[in-house]
Amino acid sequence: MATLWRHNACHDEEQNEQQNEPHHNDRQPTHERDEQEDPDEHTRLLPRENPVYLSPDDPAVSPYNLWSIRALRGLSSLFLAISFIWWAFLLVSIFVSPPGMHTRGSGFLCFSYTTLTVAYLVISLLFFSVPSRPMAISAIVLLVLLFVDMCIILGVPRLRVEEGWVGIASVVWATVIALYNILQIRSVAWGKREEEERLTGREETRRPLREWIAVLIESIAMTVLALVSVLFTATLILRARDASLAPPGHQYLVNGDSFQVHLACVGNRSDDTPTVLLEGGEGPVEHTLQPFIDDVARSGAIGRYCYWDRPGFGWSDNAPSPYSAGMAADVLSEALAVAGEEGPWVLVSAGVGGIYSRIFASRHVLEIDGIMLVDSLHEDYLSHVGRPGRGFVLWLRGIFSPLGFDRVAGAIFRGRTREDRVIGRSAYQSGKVIRAKLQENLVAATMTWSEIQTARHVQVAETPLMVVSSGVEVKKSEKWSKAQEGLTKVTRNLQEWDIVNGAPHEVWKTVEGRQLLEKRLRQLVKTGDP
Known part of the structure; x- marks a missing residue:
């Protein structure tokens, strides 16, 4: 009787092992592959001793398992801290010019571009682990527009003099961050795919409702930033046009x-x-x-x-x-x-x-x-x-002035000339x-x-x-x-x-x-x- 019980127990263990093996005959269990390959960031951060694949919804299936992705998030946080400190300096310089930070222009342009950079980094950190195609497309559009803005400021002598090193640095920094965010999106998407294949046996193509909501929010936010950058570019083009108006005297x-x-x-x-x-x-x-x-x-x-x-x-x-x-x-x-x-x-x-x-x-x-x-x-x-109320309204108008709502609309729909914008009623x-x-x-x-x-x-x-x-x-x-x-x-x-x-x-x-x-x-x- 005892012999029969041991025989049935062994038979059950063999059946359980067969059920737990992967369906793909050519895939080795994770612990066997880890023993055959050199240790890497996967095995150092999350060793797999159990050959059973996880559910795609398991919290352990995350790109954060990779040290490179963690380092990338830390770098984004550092960039955000630097941008915020610069943003605070520019805010103060609107009211009191610190030594060496005076710009001959309004000072609102560099502040607005830095605000755009801070907002961009906040969005990228909030949705760091949820890369999506709409976000990648918006990031590319934003990079192209910011690169055009950088070329305009550097290429037009009058704008280059007015904005000075402060304005140029702010626009160049915004362009660098836009390029960095594209690389970040691609890296996180790669890390997410790697961990899904390692821990679930395949890349996960479906998204839970939580991720779909996150994708919707980040797409709207990135679209707003792209539209803001379009207005920045249009305003800079008008300023470049106005700079060609020679003064009397x-x-x-x-x-x-x-x-x-x-x-x-x-x-x-x-x-x-x-x-x-x-x-x-x-x-x-x-x-x-x-x-x-x-x-x-x-x-x-x-x-x-x-x-x-x-x-x-x-x-x-x-x-x-x-x-x-x-x-x-x-x-x-x-x-x-x-x-x-x-x-x-x-x-x-x-x-x-x-x-x-x-x-x-x-x-x-x-x-x-x-x-x-x-x-x-x-x-x-x-x-x-x-x-004080008048000053606050003027400050708000200044903050929004780089968007050029009135100037762009006046130029497109009302035929406002450069004379009108420089010395006229506009x-x-x-x-x-x-x-x-x-x-x-x-x-x-x-x-x-x-x-x-x-x-x-x-x-x-x-x-x-x-x-x-x-x-x-x-x-x-x-x-x-x-x-x-x-x-x-x-x-x-x-x-x-x-x-x-x-x-x-x-x-x-x-x-x-x-x-x-x-x-x-x-x-x-x-x-x-x-």
């Missing part, structure tokens, strides 16, 4: 040759009459005051005038942050000196430009023959210019202009307020003064009306204070406004005659 290096400003003078010098010096308002001076003053010069009312672009406007570079109105006045003084332009000056300004002109006048008291303020901003409104969409307005906002209620208070006390009391106000704005706001009256006391030598009925903030846009401004300007220039 010249660009001069200032502030220790850290950036350039644009200055142009029209007409012939005369020892008998002063030169009119224009200061633009909220937009480029070429789109506001300069065309009107040019018509006045052609009529013979004035002999010579000069105008410049404040940093960030027109053909001028952005200045390092923080940047106040007093710093702008010093930069203008330096540019005029480098250009060989000398006074005496009659200052004509509009809007917020009145703040800049008054500070400039207080620092050149012996060279100022007259001041004309055209519906100018009073210092009481600097708290409005420096509102200039406000430029990252440079947004950065300049953000800089103005950050110091309006502090540094600029202090500078304009000093200017009020320093200004020569006998300097001739003309104030022209918008009738529309005066009727609209009693506060604005009182502020305009306050401007008439900037000096003690008020020549005239005119309120042009029906005229908007840009007074010269009406016939009556143009006629009055030309008349007052003639009187002011004549007053300045020796």
